[in-house]
Amino acid sequence: MKAKIHITLKTGVLDPQGKAIEGALTGLGFAGVENVRQGKFIELEITESDPDKARTQIEEMCKKLLANPVMENYEIEVIG
Amino acid sequence: MKAKIHITLKTGVLDPQGKAIEGALTGLGFAGVENVRQGKFIELEITESDPDKARTQIEEMCKKLLANPVMENYEIEVIG
Numbered sequence: 831m832k833a834k835i836h837i838t839l840k841t842g843v844l845d846p847q848g849k850a851i852e853g854a855l856t857g858l859g860f861a862g863v864e865n866v867r868q869g870k871f872i873e874l875e876i877t878e879s880d881p882d883k884a885r886t887q888i889e890e891m892c893k894k895l896l897a898n899p900v901m902e903n904y905e906i907e908v909i910g
Numbered sequence: 911m912k913a914k915i916h917i918t919l920k921t922g923v924l925d926p927q928g929k930a931i932e933g934a935l936t937g938l939g940f941a942g943v944e945n946v947r948q949g950k951f952i953e954l955e956i957t958e959s960d961p962d963k964a965r966t967q968i969e970e971m972c973k974k975l976l977a978n979p980v981m982e983n984y985e986i987e988v989i990g
Contacts (some may be wrong), residue, residue: 879941
């Protein structure tokens with residue numbers, strides 16, 4: 831099955847990359863852009879065919895490698 | 911209004927970052943993980959209150975700064 835994972839910085843954690851994008855957009859003349867936050871978006875395929883088991887495995891992957899649970903939130907979407 | 915932007919590599923474009931994640935997951939003992947692709951996920955707020963105008967502006971931002979249209983696709987979701 832396929833899965834989509836969103837990894838975003840927790841609220842309150844400073845996002846220098848987002849700030850840089852915001853500054854660059856303003857510099858290019860885009861006015862009124864605020865609170866830019868950059869996260870990661872990971873797509874993968876997993877041979878496990880049970881959606882619950884797949885989700886559990888992917889949660890484990892997020893905790894061990896993909897996300898930093900201290901600073902980041904992750905959201906997993908398993909697609910049939 | 912708020913907007914969410916997904917920036918992903920076009921199909922067929924090699925994704926070394928995705929390959930590295932795949933290798934690391936396999937190394938950690940996660941079997942059966944395939945086709946890992948990493949993209950970017952950007953959230954922002956824009957003062958423009960018309961959804962269509964906001965989308966047009968964000969498309970312009972994607973073309974000029976956020977995405978590389980040669981190698982990347984982008985998907986914009988404007989939230990009321």
